[in-house]
Amino acid sequence: MRKKRVFFLIVVFFLTGCQKNARLLDQMPPQQERATGAEVRSEKTGLSLLVIDKQPLQSPESNKITQEVTQAPKTSMATAKLPLTAAEKLTLSLIEQGEQALLEYRLLTPEGDNANVYFQAALGREPGNYRAIQGIATIVDVYVQWAWEAAKIRGYSKADRYLESAQDVNPHDPTIIEMRSRVSDLMSQRAMVTKQAPLKVTDTKQKDNETGYFLPKTLFSMSEDEIIAQIQPIIDDVVKTESSLAIYWPSDKEARLIYQIINSRVTAFRVRAMIFHRSDYRVELQQNIGG
Structure with a gap:
């Protein structure tokens, strides 16, 4: 009888404590924490206990940032460079050969192996290619500069040949017309000087x-x-x-x-x-x- 009473008192105290814990949980602010857990059955008492797993709540902003970070690698993978096609590889090869020929001043010669041929071929395959357009412009600039240097030492016929070569490369380049005008002005100025200072010689x-x-x-x-x-x-x-x-x-x-x-x-x-x-x-x- 005495053992039964002792056991009964233990059960009463245990149930009273569980009720107090339940009331404390009900009084906790819901926005502070959220509880997740599972029931665990006591082997001794046979009662079900709720095991609380406290986790901090996340704001919508933090959820959004987390999603963006998670999705970032997917975006970068989507924008990764695709391998070149066979046509693109051929165009790139033509441009590289043209740039090498340009460095070696193979501008219009030898026939079939010069900078102009390679750049024009690249443009034919890919109109608007920036490197090919720049290569052709550089060829014109070289010939125009050579023309001016020749004109300064009165090599006017040579200057004219250089400008004709530049026109063969790109007849629409405005720098060719500009240089023709400069050479013409130089010739006129020198002719005026010659008339103003006639040569005094003794025949x-x-x-x-x-x-x-x-x-x-x-x-x-x-x-x-x-x-x-x-x-x-x-x-x-x-x-x-x-x-x-x-x-x-x-x-x-x-x-x-x-x-x-x-x-x-x-x-x-x-x-x-x-x-x-x-x-x-x-x-x-x-x-x-x-x-």
Whole structure:
């Protein structure tokens, strides 16, 4: 009897404690925590107990961020570069060959293996390709720059050939028209200087009845336009008579420069000349020199 009473009291105390715990759980704020759990049956008492697993609640904003982070790898995978097709690989190969030819200044030659051929072929396969368009523009720029450098040393015929090559590459490039205008203006300015500063020369008859042109000893201390003004009458006479030259000058370097200036301005034929290292500072026109 005594054992039964003791056991009965234990059961009463246990049930009273469970009721208090249940009331405490009912009084807890619902927005603070949420409970998840499972029932566990006591082996001794046979009563079911609720095991509480407390987890912090998440706001909608945190859920959204979590979803975005989770989905980020999927987005990056979707935007990953796809492998090149066979056609794209061929276009890329043409562009790379064109860029290599450009570095080696194979602009229009040799035929079939030059920068222009490769870039034009790439554009034919893929109109609007940026690298191909830039390559063609670079070829034009090179020829235009060469034309200007030639014009500055009075190589006007050579400058014109360079501009024609640029036009073969891209006839619609505005820089070609601009450079033609610059070269034309340069020629006009130099012609005006020549008229304003006429050459003062003494025409003397030599033993062989050739005409001689005396030039100043200080010729190469003058400006470029003044040098041309001094030499221009000789150039005009060479063009008219198709004569060869005999240059009497103490400096071989300066004598060769005089010849280069005259020859570059005579486009109809190649001027022939002989240089004599004498301090006469004179240029003679001769017929069939050395012939």
